[in-house]
Amino acid sequence: MVRPTMEDVALRAGVSRALVSLVMRGSPKVSEMRRTAVLKAAEELGYSPHAMARSLASRTSTVLGVMVSDLHNAFFAEVVDGIDEVAREQGFDIIINTGGRSPARERRALESLLSFRPAGLILLSPVVPATAIGKAAEQLPIVLVARSSRVSTVDTVNDDGEQGARLAVDHLVSLGHKRIAHLDGGEGTQAGPRRRGYIAAIEAHGLTPQVVSSEYTDAAGARAIRSLLSDGALPTAILSCNDFNAVGAISALEDAGLRVPQDVSVVGYDNTSLAALRHVSLTTIDQPRAEFGRLAAVALLQRVREERTEPVRHLLNPSLVVRNTTAPPATSRRSSGPLLSSTAAGDSAGSGDTTADSQARSPERRSRDQ
Amino acid sequence: MVRPTMEDVALRAGVSRALVSLVMRGSPKVSEMRRTAVLKAAEELGYSPHAMARSLASRTSTVLGVMVSDLHNAFFAEVVDGIDEVAREQGFDIIINTGGRSPARERRALESLLSFRPAGLILLSPVVPATAIGKAAEQLPIVLVARSSRVSTVDTVNDDGEQGARLAVDHLVSLGHKRIAHLDGGEGTQAGPRRRGYIAAIEAHGLTPQVVSSEYTDAAGARAIRSLLSDGALPTAILSCNDFNAVGAISALEDAGLRVPQDVSVVGYDNTSLAALRHVSLTTIDQPRAEFGRLAAVALLQRVREERTEPVRHLLNPSLVVRNTTAPPATSRRSSGPLLSSTAAGDSAGSGDTTADSQARSPERRSRDQ
DNA sequence: TTACAGCATTAGAGCGCTCCAACCAATAGA
DNA sequence: TCTATTGGTTGGAGCGCTCTAATGCTGTAA
Numbered sequence: 001m002v003r004p005t006m007e008d009v010a011l012r013a014g015v016s017r018a019l020v021s022l023v024m025r026g027s028p029k030v031s032e033m034r035r036t037a038v039l040k041a042a043e044e045l046g047y048s049p050h051a052m053a054r055s056l057a058s059r060t061s062t063v064l065g066v067m068v069s070d071l072h073n074a075f076f077a078e079v080v081d082g083i084d085e086v087a088r089e090q091g092f093d094i095i096i097n098t099g100g101r102s103p104a105r106e107r108r109a110l111e112s113l114l115s116f117r118p119a120g121l122i123l124l125s126p127v128v129p130a131t132a133i134g135k136a137a138e139q140l141p142i143v144l145v146a147r148s149s150r151v152s153t154v155d156t157v158n159d160d161g162e163q164g165a166r167l168a169v170d171h172l173v174s175l176g177h178k179r180i181a182h183l184d185g186g187e188g189t190q191a192g193p194r195r196r197g198y199i200a201a202i203e204a205h206g207l208t209p210q211v212v213s214s215e216y217t218d219a220a221g222a223r224a225i226r227s228l229l230s231d232g233a234l235p236t237a238i239l240s241c242n243d244f245n246a247v248g249a250i251s252a253l254e255d256a257g258l259r260v261p262q263d264v265s266v267v268g269y270d271n272t273s274l275a276a277l278r279h280v281s282l283t284t285i286d287q288p289r290a291e292f293g294r295l296a297a298v299a300l301l302q303r304v305r306e307e308r309t310e311p312v313r314h315l316l317n318p319s320l321v322v323r324n325t326t327a328p329p330a331t332s333r334r335s336s337g338p339l340l341s342s343t344a345a346g347d348s349a350g351s352g353d354t355t356a357d358s359q360a361r362s363p364e365r366r367s368r369d370q
Numbered sequence: 371m372v373r374p375t376m377e378d379v380a381l382r383a384g385v386s387r388a389l390v391s392l393v394m395r396g397s398p399k400v401s402e403m404r405r406t407a408v409l410k411a412a413e414e415l416g417y418s419p420h421a422m423a424r425s426l427a428s429r430t431s432t433v434l435g436v437m438v439s440d441l442h443n444a445f446f447a448e449v450v451d452g453i454d455e456v457a458r459e460q461g462f463d464i465i466i467n468t469g470g471r472s473p474a475r476e477r478r479a480l481e482s483l484l485s486f487r488p489a490g491l492i493l494l495s496p497v498v499p500a501t502a503i504g505k506a507a508e509q510l511p512i513v514l515v516a517r518s519s520r521v522s523t524v525d526t527v528n529d530d531g532e533q534g535a536r537l538a539v540d541h542l543v544s545l546g547h548k549r550i551a552h553l554d555g556g557e558g559t560q561a562g563p564r565r566r567g568y569i570a571a572i573e574a575h576g577l578t579p580q581v582v583s584s585e586y587t588d589a590a591g592a593r594a595i596r597s598l599l600s601d602g603a604l605p606t607a608i609l610s611c612n613d614f615n616a617v618g619a620i621s622a623l624e625d626a627g628l629r630v631p632q633d634v635s636v637v638g639y640d641n642t643s644l645a646a647l648r649h650v651s652l653t654t655i656d657q658p659r660a661e662f663g664r665l666a667a668v669a670l671l672q673r674v675r676e677e678r679t680e681p682v683r684h685l686l687n688p689s690l691v692v693r694n695t696t697a698p699p700a701t702s703r704r705s706s707g708p709l710l711s712s713t714a715a716g717d718s719a720g721s722g723d724t725t726a727d728s729q730a731r732s733p734e735r736r737s738r739d740q
Numbered sequence: 741t742t743a744c745a746g747c748a749t750t751a752g753a754g755c756g757c758t759c760c761a762a763c764c765a766a767t768a769g770a
Numbered sequence: 771t772c773t774a775t776t777g778g779t780t781g782g783a784g785c786g787c788t789c790t791a792a793t794g795c796t797g798t799a800a
Contacts (some may be wrong), residue, residue: 021789029747073444075470096467386780401779420757429758506755
């Protein structure tokens with residue numbers, strides 16, 4: 001249970017501690033003979049460097065802290081993948097902590113992360129107040145993902161929710177829909193831009209917006225549909241604030257004897273793994289999640305290396321993924337239009353996405369910096 | 371960008387560094403006067419202790435490392451919640467790292483975690499070879515979740531997959547099913563116990579097992595159903611190896627014009643959030659995930675405090691959650707039996723679970739140690 | 741020969757903290 | 771009176787490492 005130290009390795013290799021240190025850090029100014037001797041001794045003792053002692057002595061850190069507001073949401077997992085990829089490339093390690101969507105717990109997580117004195121911090125959709133972020137930003141570089149900030153020392157990476165909503169509306173309009181409602185995300189992150197984008201796009205097409213108050217859950221989506229049904233105000237197409245909401249809406253529609261997409265089209269938002277399930281096969285808006293992570297890591301490392309001082313505000317383009325929950329409206333139907341579960345046969349792993357999906361996954365995503 | 375040290379606080383409060391240290395650690399042997407003076411100075415300077423220096427000096431750590439094999443799987447998020455709960459209670463912090471289901475990356479994650487010299491490590495369903503775990507176990511206490519081990523210094527927490535499968539089979543048999551197939555999880559973790567439990571339970575009822583080779587994905591579930599259909603070997607009930615597989619199976623059944631549960635009943639395994647969606651409403655087997663986390667943390671802390679040296683092997687009882695994908699078989703049907711989407715109305719957040727579900731969520735879960 | 745590079749190597753200070761032994765009243769006991 | 775005892779406080783060593791400046795050791799030029 002006791003790990004060997006640099007001293008032990010030095011003794012065994014017959015050199016000084018400082019020399020071992022140089023070898024461990026891959027310094028070029030070590031003779032090949034000594035280097036192999038040291039590495040051999042280290043190997044034999046099972047030595048591995050003590051990261052904390054190292055960072056204490058060097059007053060630098062090769063650790064990036066990542067605060068994930070909600071581990072239950074697979075959205076963040078892909079962002080972390082992107083962060084990890086870049087960090088590893090650049091010789092940095094990441095440590096993760098979670099806030100469980102509670103400001104108090106998140107604050108604690110932040111404090112804990114800070115106590116390791118990482119080189120920088122990436123916060124994924126944090127719910128702590130802006131002042132807390134500002135205070136932390138005085139101590140180390142911080143990048144925010146899926147949350148905006150006005151602090152000039154903080155970089156941000158977001159998706160363009162307005163554009164995403166516009167893509168969805170354009171898709172539905174091009175199918176022939178004229179009555180398109182939006183199930184709104186209320187106070188949820190990014191709900192604002194999505195709502196604004198929806199309204200702007202609807203009006204750009206000369207149509208009338210219909211915003212129904214809802215939330216980011218499947219139960220809320222179902223509730224919203226039931227209220228539309230009881231008001232007799234059901235449109236021919238629905239743009240939900242996210243995928244969960246959309247799935248709830250679909251359930252409520254089917255419960256009421258309506259078919260999706262024959263009677264009503266539904267579009268989600270986020271392209272979660274849920275949407276890709278063949279049982280669901282939801283038309284939705286994809287965000288380049290891994291790219292979020294990569295850009296966040298790159299931005300953070302620039303700050304860490306003091307290569308940049310002006311803030312960077314990445315606003316990424318979402319893309320439309322057409323699956324089986326959208327079709328022309330019933331009145332204007334001819335014969336075409338994908339049906340739910342119409343792609344029965346075929347052994348491919350794919351879930352019947354159209355080409356828009358492969359586009360969604362293409363790497364050459366543009367990023368609009370401003 | 372430069373944080374104050376204990377020295378700064380001591381200077382400002384007019385005391386020694388050692389006294390500040392005592393205050394920071396909440397020692398009782400400090401006069402009230404000095405204590406408030408120190409806390410005031412710390413507050414004014416925005417001081418917070420340097421976790422790494424502390425752990426270096428004290429040769430102890432209040433950090434528990436958690437290696438999550440796959441962040442994309444919400445299963446682990448709930449386990450982490452359980453760990454976090456206990457750790458926080460006991461004054462420990464956790465840091466998380468992820469292995470992305472790749473042995474190489476996982477190994478790196480392990481190495482990174484180890485370099486922080488945490489008090490102990492919890493590995494969630496690790497895929498690294500047993501030898502790597504054994505080697506790490508020589509350096510610090512380790513607890514494995516959702517993976518077994520024979521190493522006597524390693525504790526484990528698992529669910530009783532055999533019992534879970536038995537619960538599912540018993541449920542289906544009690545509904546009147548006689549032909550029940552198992553879509554097998556192949557090489558996947560825990561697939562073995564589930565398969566064994568299925569076979570044992572089927573034979574205990576005097577029936578004939580029918581194991582269909584499959585995997586832990588929805589595409590694989592659909593594929594398995596199609597092969598059953600083309601062989602003309604479709605049973606009246608399916609026990610899938612997990613929820614994703616079950617959802618894929620349901621899709622394929624519906625694609626073939628069969629109704630679930632009227633024509634075929636389907637049971638999943640894991641009770642993921644997916645299963646609880648009203649659109650899916652899958653009958654499944656629930657594992658007490660948060661309890662996994664809690665027990666793992668408790669076991670680890672016992673080792674950390676050297677309160678125990680014999681290994682502990684928790685084997686938790688899973689429970690059945692009845693939703694809307696199981697019903698009596700078509701031939702023996704009378705009138706009862708829940709139908710898919712039969713619980714249309716009602717604004718509750720619930721998803722139409724029967725009482726078995728509330729039982730599933732009850733806290734008084736037994737744990738069978740051996 | 742001496743001087744001086746140039747390179748590999750090392751001693752030693754110090755990173756921010758904890759911990760131990762020592763210290764210093766102030767009080768209690770003999 | 772002197773000696774313990776107690777509670778609060780402090781200096782200093784040291785955790786495992788990095789970093790700077792200094793050291794020794796060639797080889798080459800003067």
